[in-house]
Amino acid sequence: MIAVSPAKAEPIPGADDPALREAALMWLAEDQPESALRTIGELAADGNVAARLFLNQVFVRRTFHNEGLTREAFLALLPAVSSEDERRLRPFNVDHESYPALRALRRIAQAETSEEWIDNAEVIIAAGMKSRLAPFVELGIVNNDTIDIELAKFAAENLQDDPDVSRIVTWFFGYSHVTADLVAEMNPAKAEENTSRWKGEFWTTERAEAFQQALISRNWMALEVRGMLRWFDEGKRGLAMQSEIGEHTLRLAELISIGPYGPDYAPQPPTTEEIDTLATNYRRYAEGYPWATPNVRLCEEHCQSQAATCVAMLGLLGDAGLGTQPNYTPVLTVGEYYQSDRAAAERLIALGLVDLPPPRYPEWLELPRCLMEPARRAAGTR
Numbered sequence: 001m002i003a004v005s006p007a008k009a010e011p012i013p014g015a016d017d018p019a020l021r022e023a024a025l026m027w028l029a030e031d032q033p034e035s036a037l038r039t040i041g042e043l044a045a046d047g048n049v050a051a052r053l054f055l056n057q058v059f060v061r062r063t064f065h066n067e068g069l070t071r072e073a074f075l076a077l078l079p080a081v082s083s084e085d086e087r088r089l090r091p092f093n094v095d096h097e098s099y100p101a102l103r104a105l106r107r108i109a110q111a112e113t114s115e116e117w118i119d120n121a122e123v124i125i126a127a128g129m130k131s132r133l134a135p136f137v138e139l140g141i142v143n144n145d146t147i148d149i150e151l152a153k154f155a156a157e158n159l160q161d162d163p164d165v166s167r168i169v170t171w172f173f174g175y176s177h178v179t180a181d182l183v184a185e186m187n188p189a190k191a192e193e194n195t196s197r198w199k200g201e202f203w204t205t206e207r208a209e210a211f212q213q214a215l216i217s218r219n220w221m222a223l224e225v226r227g228m229l230r231w232f233d234e235g236k237r238g239l240a241m242q243s244e245i246g247e248h249t250l251r252l253a254e255l256i257s258i259g260p261y262g263p264d265y266a267p268q269p270p271t272t273e274e275i276d277t278l279a280t281n282y283r284r285y286a287e288g289y290p291w292a293t294p295n296v297r298l299c300e301e302h303c304q305s306q307a308a309t310c311v312a313m314l315g316l317l318g319d320a321g322l323g324t325q326p327n328y329t330p331v332l333t334v335g336e337y338y339q340s341d342r343a344a345a346e347r348l349i350a351l352g353l354v355d356l357p358p359p360r361y362p363e364w365l366e367l368p369r370c371l372m373e374p375a376r377r378a379a380g381t382r
Helices: 018-028 033-045 049-060 071-076 100-110 114-126 134-141 149-158 163-172 176-186 188-201 205-216 220-228 247-256 258-264 272-288 290-302 307-317 334-338 341-353 369-379
Strands: none
Touching: 018 033, 018 049, 018 334, 033 049, 100 114, 100 134, 114 134, 114 149, 134 149, 205 220, 205 247, 220 247, 220 272, 247 258, 247 272, 247 307, 258 307, 272 290, 272 307, 290 307, 290 334, 290 341, 290 369, 307 369, 334 341, 341 369
């Protein structure tokens, strides 16, 4: 793990304000939410930067909230400290360049070297916003047709508690044969350099065995990665593990890869036995991956007799059609939000607002009526 220097350990101003924390938890619990928003608005008007970030995030997602506040009603709860034109997009202005963590979030996507990427990541982690790094990891590791081993090491050591990062770094990019071939196709001149560095320094025997054991135990994310690798010639590239993991597990991997691949991939529909297995594995996956928790809760609440089908189908769809998901750090943790009743209610509204399955997905990938009817009712007033 890294030891963040004091110079980089600069939290978002106001994030440690007990009044902000108390009001945010009230809003999360749907306990007098409008009163909670007023309190946070007063803190934001007084200059609390974390409160401003929080309210701006709540504002852009107001369509999904149980309160169903219109733009005008939402803004009426808050002190008007910005011009009317500025408030069309967000209630409060925040100069991202004035705060190291916010500046780092903007710059990390344009980082040209591993040193620059890691410097920005350390600032973001120190500010309590580590969960916001996951979307930048994959783009950072394959940079200018080169596999960045230093960035991969950093992510594996410091972000391993994020399932997305673990999947990307230790499994997908870690699978040396596949990674080397991907980069060789993009830039043959760098293939030898990438292959030698990756095999020798990162994809250890221990990691290879851990990936294989994850497949044998039918870990959801390991199966997803295995499905994503299906187009490679297994005998040629060292992915031939059928005898160890079995055809049934390979079939589950094929199904789970629908989510990452989207509408252009249409395997045969799952059997009843496969649906039960998928549901069991997705429930296990949700225990360590907060984003999936609302899906399981909604299926168990609304689809008792069809809960397995509901869970399996939501799992296969992934985040298809649901758009960018909220992140209220550093005020609320990712776990606090996704394990709340509010998160489940907002996910239900989101499901009712989108057309699932999205166009060109397999017709059998359909969510049951026991979930979609209450979802459309919940979204009906939006």
